Amino acid sequence: MDEKKSLISQLIELSKVDGYVDEMESGLIKTMGNMIGLSDDEILALFEKPAPFNPPTSHIERIIQFHRLVLLMNVDGEISPNELQMIKLSGIKLGLDEDAIKEVLNRMHDYPNNVIPPDELIRIFTKNMN
Secondary structure, three states, rough: OOHHHHHHHHHHHHHHOOOOOOHHHHHHHHHHHHOOOOOHHHOOOOOOOOOOOOOOOOHHHHHHHHHHHHHHHOOOOOOOOHHHHHHHHHHHOOOOOHHHHHHHHHHHHHHHHHHHOHHHHHEEEEEEEE
């Protein structure tokens, strides 16, 4: 449960970095939180008091969390420099390869709504593991 709360707290932190959490961001955070088993009340509480950082143990789960962050960053159609900086740092904090992070952030613009497909995301991270 601590890991789940940590994942949602990381999303909330990203949503707040530009100084404003819009409805689309909060709705996506709620949906993602519900999908991993958190209640609406638990999610709302994390907006007030974030959980400590507790990254997933598996590499694939860390990639999935990075994908969630990329989706959230793009949901409102605006990417601020602060969001880009924070997402890069979040990826590094998750233990992901810095070159792969940069490639994902560059390649996302090749796809509609900047949504890089999961299989492409995994391919990029797998390629950069070697």
